[in-house]
Amino acid sequence: MASVWRLSVLCGARGGRALFLRTPVVRPQISAFLQDQPTPGWCGIQHIHLSPSHHSGSKAASLHWTGERVVSVLLLGLLPAAYLNPSSAMDYSLAAVLSLHSHWGLGQVVTDYVQKDALQKAAKAGLLALSAFTFAGLCYFNHHNVDICKAVAMLWNL
């Protein structure tokens, strides 16, 4: 899947300190885009396509990336909110956001380490099943058992 990276090249007031991603030797695949060295006074945004792929997939990949960040920020906010204001709605949203964040995170791990096509499809399917069961289990726990927030409090009071 194509990933679009936006690199903001900062014009340092201190005189252009090197951005850590900029290397003197550029790999062939991306040299076409990085051949033009930015002039010292150049400030701007450089779009780099890192992997060739079906262009129809790049929009989906970009949305996926943004979705991942949104969910991460959401989870970050939910943790203190659930502590300060435990409620049933909080428990269910925690279950949903936690399951989704972990599903997408493990998806990245699978993408990185399982390269063969058929094996990756199988791994992704297994991951989907695992995440679905996890979410179901968390909701079941919320419904029939103690609430998640209360459960953590009880565990911590051991």
Next chain:
Amino acid sequence: MAALLWRPVGRYCLHGHLSPRLCIRNWSLPMAMSIVHRGTGVALSAGVSLFGLSALLLPGNFESHLELVKSLSLGPVLIHSAKFALAFPLMYHTWNGIRHLMWDLGKGLKVPQLYQSGVAVLLLSVLSSVGLAAM
């Protein structure tokens, strides 16, 4: 400086005739922290999945399981350490996650900043885990 700390790791690889894939790399703090971020993420996901699946599959409710643990009469030190062991991966992953989100905004990508923010994340993780374990 970080390279000096990691050199013994490379030497160990060569002594053990291990695959050079890990040895030829110059390990660095950002690199190690990145793999730990992934490791804690996978561990946390495994924990959450285990929790969810056991809610579906195991008999008995949560209170009965807690009573079981209470009946083991584990010492306070063990309980404290267990709480720290649970809290640390979560705190590390959370603080490093914030560091990742800062990078996504384009901030703090210069190399010295990488090391500074890395050390800050490690300190915050330890402090917040100790604080949580004490609660």
